[in-house]
Amino acid sequence: MVFIVVLVLLLRRQFLFVSPSFAFFSDSFFEALTIQIKSLVFAPNILIFVCLTLCSLINMFTSRTIFLSPGAAVTWPHHDILVGKEKRVVYATDFLALVFTGFQGMEYYQALFTISHGHLLVF
Structure with a gap:
């Protein structure tokens, strides 16, 4: 029972961080569909723009992967803590945080x- 919990x-943690990324990428890849949806949802006086370059997409994908990797590989730090190698876990976590x-x-x-563009709605 504990294993299921x-x-x-x-899984909840993974989907918490995967869903905003999926929303962003589906918005940029299926732009024709989302423009129709946005025209129904948002008021016409709200400025909506998409800032995408290949480099920024690679950056976002890489940073999301690095951010989600500790949650996906939780068994390795757990095993190291049980064995008594806490320093290794701390150093690996600090390294991932810095990257x-x-x-x-x-x-x-x-x-x-x-940040000064706070009045704009960014998607």
């Missing part, structure tokens, strides 16, 4: 908008 919690933060920084540096 842990499995459901892990993810670097990719996020590159993604925001390449974005066509800034």
Whole structure:
């Protein structure tokens, strides 16, 4: 029973972070369909723009993969903690956090908008 609960919690965490990425990519790949849907949902005075380049898509995909990989590979740190190799787990987690933060920084540096554009609705 505990295994099922842990499995459901892990799946919930994965879908929590996968669903915004899927929404973004489906919006950019199926743009003709989403324009029709958005025209019904959003008021006409809201500015909607999509900032996509190949480099930003690769950055987003890579950073999402790095961000989701610890949740998908939870058995390796669990085993190391049981064996007594806590330092290895901490170093690996810190390394993934630094790599993810670097990719996020590159993604925001390449974005066509800034925090001062807070009045715009970005998709």
